[in-house]
Amino acid sequence: MSFGQGGPQWGPGDNGGAPDWAALAEASEARARKKRWMMIGGAVVATLAVGSVVAWGIVSANKDSEAGNKPADQLPSTADIPSEGRTPGPSFAETTPPPPLDPNDFIDSAAKDKAPLGADTLFPGRTLTFGGNTYKKGATARTADCASVGTKGLSGVLRKNGCTQVIRATYYKDSSAVTIGVAVFDTKAAATRAKEQYDFDGAVVSLPGSGVPTFCRTTVCRQTANSVGRYAYFTNGGLTNGRDASKKDATVFALGDDLQEFTFQQIKRRGEAQASAAATAG
Incomplete structure (x- = not known):
């Protein structure tokens, strides 16, 4: 079958060339x-x-x-969560209290040591009980002529270091007696020099009276020296029966040691009282 050029053409096949x-x-x-x-x-x-x-x-x-279920240690702290209605409290600046006043500052210099001073303030009462012992108080005295109450080398030591006054008191027990002389200077340095320069040449003049006879003028007696702050103190102790004192006279030694220690404590209390009063006054 042929429809001319360009149309469908079937070549030889089944069914006589018809489509299958x-x-x-x-x-x-x-x-x-x-x-x-x-x-x-x-x-x-x-x-x-x-x-x-x-x-x-x-x-x-x-x-x-999972991200929303964090462990407790990963959750924000409640301290970081502001609470409603919380008002911050008042804040105060830190202050440092002033250091306590040093009592030594008041007894080291006449510029600050202004409390009343005399035989009655240093040696009050009629007796002294100290270290288990009780002693009676004899005469007391006060003078600005420091050289007059020291013999030999002690007189010159007091004068050249600028002693302003000497307060003396005598205590006794039985036939033993001790006079202590407290020499007052303007500064601690002057009092320290006086103690160090005293070489036990001479002594503080013993103070009789008020039941105590003259002692330690021509007999052997025991002397001591010490200082605290602007105060130097010297003792002269022995027997009132006219005998020379010796190491066997235990009461002379005990009375001299107790009187030294009591005087030291009295001067320290003086500084403490003035420091306390100054601190209270602001």
């Missing part, structure tokens, strides 16, 4: 089946894709949930 309709129908059916499988496959792929998105979404949601 059965083959064409089978080919058409095959194409239809292939199309249906392609559509089903696309749907499955789409379903798997959707499933993946949902799965990842669940994982993501779980991670978010």
